[in-house]
Amino acid sequence: MDIAALLTSAGINITVCVVLFSFYSVLRKQPSNVNVYFGRRLASQQAKHIDLCLERFVPSPSWILKAWETSEDEIMAVGGLDAVVFVRILVFSIRVFFIAAVICTILVLPVNYHGQDRIHKNIPFESLEVFTIENVKEGSKWLWAHCLALYVITLSACTLLYFEYKSINHLRLLNIFGSPPNPSHFTILVRSIPSSSEESYCQTVKRFFSHYHARTYLSHQMVYKTGTVQKLKDDAEHMCKVIRDVSVRKTCKSSFGPCCYPGFARNSFKKISSEMDSMQGKTAGYNNMHLETGKKDCAAAFVFFKSRYAALMAAHVMQTSNPMLWVTDAAPEPHDVYWSNIRIPYRQLWLRNIATVVASIAFMLVFLIPVTFVQGLTQLDKLQKMLPFLTGILKEKLVNRLVTGYLPSVILVLFLYAVPPMMLFFSVVEGSISRSARKKSACCKVLYFTIWNVFFVNVFTGSVINQLSVFSSVTDLPAQLAKAVPAQSTFFTTYVLSSGWASLACEIMQFFPLLCNIVERYILRHKEDALNGNLSFPYYTEVPRILLFGFLGFTCAILAPLMLPFLLIYFFLAYLVYRNQIINVYITKYDSGGQFWPIAHNTTIFSLILAQLIALGVFGLKTSTVASGFTVPLLIGTLLFHQYCRKRFLPVFKSNSAQILIDMDLRDEHSGRMEEIYEQLRSTYNQPGVTEHASCNHECCGLHLGKASGESSEDMEKGLRKEITQKNRPRPVQRSLSLSSDKAVLGVN
């Protein structure tokens, strides 16, 4: 592949991007698309009315300006900490690759270009390989330039990583401390409650926590089974109850007439009904409530505590001497709960975990088949041998350039679109209890997958077994990589061009929602905005994408510096596009609190280590002992830096610190807000499909609740009424948190 082919590819991509961005700037002005491009604004009722005028059909760069001007505080208010972290990853990439691009263009590129003593062709017809490290001759004294560039890149990356980690750490703490009272801080999730023949799960939970956490236990809420079968059963029970009530009222008979009921499972109905009868005596006065008592509760419950610190404690400590019983975890935020996974018996989880890992690895290996095919396209001569009838077409220059420079990436991208849903499915099976944890887990899986499939598989072309055999000889890995990576660097350059730039254009165009919208509006002629507020930011696809390009950038920086300008443009476009999307399109339903940063940090460190290993291999192949000698301390230094960051920053992302929670508790106690918070707590965790969650509380916990917070039954009724009004209220996503305030309160160093 020569410079001309690369420029063809770049030209196509630039054209596509410019066209699509112009289209976008027009489409976004159309009132009919407002629910596609302004979903978030619609949801928060801020969308302004757009007039019908000529301006609507003229492309304009106004959205770029808006995206550029938005401050971090606004992003935080609109998209939560996750959005800020995402933008920070982009900013970090721009910074570090700017430095890399400068040093590599000044220092490495000339060394590569003049590496061999030969007469150079005209630049456009120069092969791309002339610009890679492959062109440097063996034993060259100029390899110190590459080593120096590696040092500069590593040191700047580590410095930037450190300050970013520190700052995001600080933001996270501010976010926790400055946000309004979060019910999840007062709540733990208890799973694997031991079953007992004498009492229900609800009673067991109450007994356990009011004995062992008497001073801090507030109340609890059971998790119910709400599968389809369970629903049918519940409906049947409900019917049975209604019919019985009617028949009791009408005929005043207390015994069951055998013909009153629909035929099936009569005996079980009888049993349940007689149980209900006995309960009815106890819970007289709740005429409609006890309809729900037949609902089966799972061995899981949310337990509420009187202070954040107590909940933290209970979540972190093994409750009983059997670690498989009374398993406690910090509860996710109410909107973040993944209800169907909470109902999974805890004993299955470790098996599910193992099964998911095995399935993911199997999926990664099966996926090699399309990738191997794609790889074939970049080596046209092989393809011509396999499919001789193509020879005629492939001889045409434009077709040749298209096929080698563009097609492989497109095919790869199309295949890769199938991966995230699959990985998300695996993460669901795994049993994550929160949506954000599920997406984080999927993000890691997609990341491993893309790095494996885009990088390693392309580098070590061949069958599955060949690729595995590369990894089986660990000590030879640097040398193998050193041979293979520079050869593949042109492919990665085109990959950045095609996949990277095109993905941004697709992202901003929102093809799928746009299509749906058109179908809805003009074919089905629906009036309502069906898509309104349904889209949340797909971090699990976008974070791995960004990190993959960073990974390619680090590993190829000193080997094929020609990639860096394209990468820099990609990151800059991404910065604009994603900011625009965060502001206008995506709705933040739940926030993981910046959990994506540690992933980004680890990936960057891994990229640096791999880049150093490859450099070590290359320096070895080129017999430059000085350069390899200098790379080893860099490698050790990077590993030590990583270890330090793990010790210093990571624990904050794993759990909250006692100090902050106690400070928050004290603040709320002094301001007298605690009672109000307790009141709110009871109504926050609403299980979908369970119409009246309070049934258990009335049965076994009402007494305790009243006692705990010292309130009368009137208060309780008031609470219930409040609850009902709150239930359908959308969650307040706008956080009015100013990042610059509260710093003095927190005193984080």
Place this chain on the structure above:
Amino acid sequence: MDIAALLTSAGINITVCVVLFSFYSVLRKQPSNVNVYFGRRLASQQAKHIDLCLERFVPSPSWILKAWETSEDEIMAVGGLDAVVFVRILVFSIRVFFIAAVICTILVLPVNYHGQDRIHKNIPFESLEVFTIENVKEGSKWLWAHCLALYVITLSACTLLYFEYKSINHLRLLNIFGSPPNPSHFTILVRSIPSSSEESYCQTVKRFFSHYHARTYLSHQMVYKTGTVQKLKDDAEHMCKVIRDVSVRKTCKSSFGPCCYPGFARNSFKKISSEMDSMQGKTAGYNNMHLETGKKDCAAAFVFFKSRYAALMAAHVMQTSNPMLWVTDAAPEPHDVYWSNIRIPYRQLWLRNIATVVASIAFMLVFLIPVTFVQGLTQLDKLQKMLPFLTGILKEKLVNRLVTGYLPSVILVLFLYAVPPMMLFFSVVEGSISRSARKKSACCKVLYFTIWNVFFVNVFTGSVINQLSVFSSVTDLPAQLAKAVPAQSTFFTTYVLSSGWASLACEIMQFFPLLCNIVERYILRHKEDALNGNLSFPYYTEVPRILLFGFLGFTCAILAPLMLPFLLIYFFLAYLVYRNQIINVYITKYDSGGQFWPIAHNTTIFSLILAQLIALGVFGLKTSTVASGFTVPLLIGTLLFHQYCRKRFLPVFKSNSAQILIDMDLRDEHSGRMEEIYEQLRSTYNQPGVTEHASCNHECCGLHLGKASGESSEDMEKGLRKEITQKNRPRPVQRSLSLSSDKAVLGVN
């Protein structure tokens, strides 16, 4: 090597063992050796007077009977849970290798022996290789026997492991619940206290904990610097003080005469003395106490809490948002504290950890040199080529047998004696805060070391680089092992004979203490028992030894079943010898609470997995697809079993459960023992080298102490007096815990 050579080796070893055991039975009856062989009994004042009669000089098996008859309750009372766990490891080994020996002798040995169609020699002249799996011909249909034996061994080992883990788990819980109030349950160790220019560490600790843990904080005790330099400085200060006191009393001058003091560092003395002066005003009435206030405190402290649960909480939760500050850990038991490591700045620890790992690996690799030499001895023909002058001697049959059957193991054993002290040193450098944690860490290191050096290095004979290259090709490992292990199984058989049996004889003879005793008594003519009570059980050398033999047994069981009877005898002897030593010799100063069991469990699982991998390789080499097909599910099953045990049992060994601690708190509260326990707490953590630990308490914490437990100053003085009387009392090692009681109270399932 043939059967005759093996029997020669066995004969020598049996003779040595019988002679040494007889010697022991005589020597132990001599009054002069009572402090060598009855150290523990002497310490607990139970040694009976031995009469001078003829019986003293006749060997007798009475010690064997005594060792056999001692019950587990007695072992628990005498040696703590660690001793029970150690005996359990032996019992487990005896059981599992009994099953293995039976199945392998009945099933595997005949298959191996008749594996090839050839005329057998007389059994004594039969080569040992005829009894190994090497003798089975390729494609044999009898390999299902080996596969079946592997199944039986794995299943019985897993079943036994499960029940042992469960039972030891139970014992550990009983031990925690049934023991007298343990000060370490109320205490946490805080390290990395942030330094402040305004207040001392002591004041910082007090401020922090009385603010954030106001309800549960009791008091604290600083850790002081007591290095040699610090001691010299302290002594100088003390001298200065004494001289000043004298001079003040004599001349009634308050200013310092420049000639009163020894010359060096006068200015610093002046400064310190003036500080003391100012403090003297505040703490009037404690005339001698303030001598110690000049002692520098470290950024570490023991903090006492009012309940066990509160201490558990504080130990497990990140205190502040900077995880490198206010690092909390559960405190070790008072006698278990490793004081000099507590003073290590916490920031060094992660670096020390990495350095220790690197150093241990380096040491393991350097140690290959003697091992390679030893390995040369078993291949005599090679040695004869290298050293031709030996040919004459080596041709003699007895010398040949000695050299091939005995000498290599002896040399290896001698070299291995140097390893445990080295690993213990590494564990000290690593920074373990307790003696038991240090020994546990050393135990793991010694274990890795011995398994690596005895097994892998002997299997893959050759230079360091050759051995590493074996591991670099991971996928070939089973095949490589399958080739190498059966060939080396004869060496391992002799290793069990020589190293195993001889080590037991050495253990019971206690050569080194015996020699010291003789030198003391008959050459230096000392009268006191210098050794009395100095020996604690060296778990970090004995646990790895036992586990190594188990490891060899599992890996060689189906390959060379001839080893199993010798191994069984070894374990049986070990059972008797170690029980005797626990009862009579070793003193239990601290107890890790059965922490050695998870190590034993993991090692056994590793041994099983490796045995299965080797079997897989062997079946592959012998082209028996059925047998290899059946081994794969066994491998997966074993891994799943291990994962289950990790989930089910391991957490109990990592931390205490809330339920048990709260139950204990409630029990003590109801019985009104809490005040007494608080009283005791203040005097338990006595730092050696710090004569009066209470100095800090008087300075900044006395007020809080009094307030916290609501006691008057009279009570405090009473407490101090009690403290002094308790200080020199030996630790109560006898636990009167009956294992069968308390089960109902605990209700563990």
